[in-house]
Amino acid sequence: MSRMEAPHFVWKDEYSVGVRAFDLQHAKLIAAIDELGVAIAEARGYRAMRSILAALAAYTEEHFSTEERILQRYSYPDVAHHLTLHRGFTQSVARYSADLQASRAVLSVAVFRFLKNWLEGHILTADMQYRPHLNGSGLR
Numbered sequence: 001m002s003r004m005e006a007p008h009f010v011w012k013d014e015y016s017v018g019v020r021a022f023d024l025q026h027a028k029l030i031a032a033i034d035e036l037g038v039a040i041a042e043a044r045g046y047r048a049m050r051s052i053l054a055a056l057a058a059y060t061e062e063h064f065s066t067e068e069r070i071l072q073r074y075s076y077p078d079v080a081h082h083l084t085l086h087r088g089f090t091q092s093v094a095r096y097s098a099d100l101q102a103s104r105a106v107l108s109v110a111v112f113r114f115l116k117n118w119l120e121g122h123i124l125t126a127d128m129q130y131r132p133h134l135n136g137s138g139l140r
């Protein structure tokens with residue numbers, strides 16, 4: 001069987017949003033998506049992909065709930081919109097899980113690309129926007 005080169009998603013310093021707890025959670029999400037990319041490239045089976053996606057869903061839930069709680073606690077003005085963005089991603093991950101469950105087919109690299117692009121884009125734009133607000137409130 002031919003193997004493609006694994007697409008990777010690795011943490012970079014430019015992803016830092018200036019709040020250590022969030023950086024650690026983002027790194028965990030990035031590592032889970034990276035693992036999915038490797039699983040896809042290695043043509044690992046349905047079960048492996050299901051467990052990686054389940055871990056990603058759990059880390060996503062953990063991170064979004066932490067981030068949302070902090071944004072609310074610190075009265076971040078754009079919190080409602082930020083929650084909407086999170087909900088969209090949660091729904092996408094749930095849909096991929098459901099599709100995987102239903103078809104028992106393996107995931108394609110397009111799924112990896114979607115997850116990577118979404119998270120990278122979200123960290124670099126929406127998450128980065130709360131940085132001055134939270135840092136200004138003394139959160140690091």
Ligand SMILES: [Fe+2]
Nearest residue numbers: 067122126127
């Ligand atoms: Fe966020």
Ligand SMILES: [Fe+2]
Nearest residue numbers: 022026067127
């Ligand atoms: Fe985040």
